[in-house]
Amino acid sequence: MSTEDPRELVGTAPAAEEKALEAALRPKTLQDFVGQSTVRGQLSLVLESSRLRGAAADHVLLSGPPGLGKTTLAMIIAGEMNAALRITSGPAIQHAGDLAAILSSLTDGEVLFIDEIHRMSRPAEEMLYMAMEDFRVDIIVGKGAGATSIPLELPPFTLVGATTRAGLLPGPLRDRFGFTGHLEYYSADELERVLRRSAGMLDMQVDDAGFAEIATRSRGTPRIANRLLRRVRDWALVHGVPLVDREAAGQALDTYEVDRRGLDRLDRAVLHALCTTFRGGPVGLSTLAILVGEETETVETVAEPYLVREGLLARTPRGRIATEGAWRHLGLQPPESADSGGEAVSSGDPRWDLGDS
Numbered sequence: 372m373s374t375e376d377p378r379e380l381v382g383t384a385p386a387a388e389e390k391a392l393e394a395a396l397r398p399k400t401l402q403d404f405v406g407q408s409t410v411r412g413q414l415s416l417v418l419e420s421s422r423l424r425g426a427a428a429d430h431v432l433l434s435g436p437p438g439l440g441k442t443t444l445a446m447i448i449a450g451e452m453n454a455a456l457r458i459t460s461g462p463a464i465q466h467a468g469d470l471a472a473i474l475s476s477l478t479d480g481e482v483l484f485i486d487e488i489h490r491m492s493r494p495a496e497e498m499l500y501m502a503m504e505d506f507r508v509d510i511i512v513g514k515g516a517g518a519t520s521i522p523l524e525l526p527p528f529t530l531v532g533a534t535t536r537a538g539l540l541p542g543p544l545r546d547r548f549g550f551t552g553h554l555e556y557y558s559a560d561e562l563e564r565v566l567r568r569s570a571g572m573l574d575m576q577v578d579d580a581g582f583a584e585i586a587t588r589s590r591g592t593p594r595i596a597n598r599l600l601r602r603v604r605d606w607a608l609v610h611g612v613p614l615v616d617r618e619a620a621g622q623a624l625d626t627y628e629v630d631r632r633g634l635d636r637l638d639r640a641v642l643h644a645l646c647t648t649f650r651g652g653p654v655g656l657s658t659l660a661i662l663v664g665e666e667t668e669t670v671e672t673v674a675e676p677y678l679v680r681e682g683l684l685a686r687t688p689r690g691r692i693a694t695e696g697a698w699r700h701l702g703l704q705p706p707e708s709a710d711s712g713g714e715a716v717s718s719g720d721p722r723w724d725l726g727d728s
């Protein structure tokens with residue numbers, strides 16, 4: 372395993388070479404899309420109604436954390452509508468002209484997918500308002516006093532926007548979407564279904580307990596589940612294990628230092644520093660970062676969110692503190708209270724301590 376990027380297994384962004392693998396595992400229909408029953412139900416109404424009306428579907432905004440299926444759903448929308456799909460992203464649209472070029476080449480009923488839509492430039496955003504509402508844009512030709520605007524009619528199209536930061540979208544843009552779907556983290560049950568489907572496509576033999584073991588380590592995220600599944604496949608292949616059961620899955624993922632709760636080396640190092648060196652905190656972020664040998668930003672944006680979500684770490688005005696769950700997860704005795712403090716010394720290097728609860 373390469374040790375360059377400590378987040379390669381449980382990080383939320385796809386690695387470059389991972390994108391092709393992901394594409395192969397993407398469900399193609401709403402029927403195959405696991406979980407997210409609320410969004411799936413609402414979306415199927417939107418699509419069905421548009422089919423009955425014989426018109427392009429309302430614009431759809433998909434929001435939620437990375438790896439939960441926004442791009443997948445955008446593709447499914449185009450597929451279910453039997454429409455062509457055009458894919459672009461906010462950062463790729465820096466000038467209004469970039470957007471005008473895309474919009475003016477759309478065909479009737481086409482689905483335009485703008486990923487990371489919160490990162491579009493302001494002028495492009497304003498052009499998009501009009502395009503979404505009136506299916507037309509004004510193209511400015513020339514500069515200064517001689518500039519004129521030429522109105523351009525657009526064919527009806529469906530805009531699908533995806534964002535991990537819905538809060539950053541300006542109100543006027545958000546309001547122009549007919550439907551907003553917010554994706555939630557997946558339950559262990561749902562992740563097992565994702566894994567079952569992927570294992571079938573990868574030709575892997577895994578039993579129920581094996582799926583459950585991988586699911587609980589996947590942080591509620593299908594992207595991570597699929598990634599862990601591939602690593603388990605490697606392990607099983609090399610060790611000549613034809614059927615992956617709980618023990619095999621556990622051993623495989625222990626080898627990659629992803630523990631029973633989906634924490635990796637860095638996550639555990641942070642908790643360990645908090646619990647052992649600082650008796651649970653509060654500790655300032657920069658001190659914590661130095662102790663684990665990482666940049667402040669890495670600790671804050673990469674390790675902390677999941678630790679907070681899991682209730683293992685809390686942010687307070689005075690600094691970071693470890694919760695009782697953190698001590699237990701590391702197999703340590705939580706102190707009785709802040710000053711009476713239990714013995715909180717652990718042997719061994721935190722980086723190799725796989726935690727056992």
Ligand SMILES: Nc1ncnc2c1ncn2[C@@H]1O[C@H](COP(=O)(O)OP(=O)(O)OP(=O)(O)O)[C@@H](O)[C@H]1O
Pocket residue numbers: 383384385392393394396397398403404405406407436437438439440441442443444535565593594597
């Ligand atoms: N509901 C689901 N059922 C089955 N597989 C899923 C589901 N959601 C996501 N996946 C799988 O997870 C992977 C990541 O999904 P996707 O690329 O759609 O996430 P995303 O929300 O667009 O992430 P990002 O914010 O990073 O762009 C894909 O390979 C896809 O196969």
Ligand SMILES: [Mg+2]
Pocket residue numbers: 441442443486533
């Ligand atoms: Mg995406």
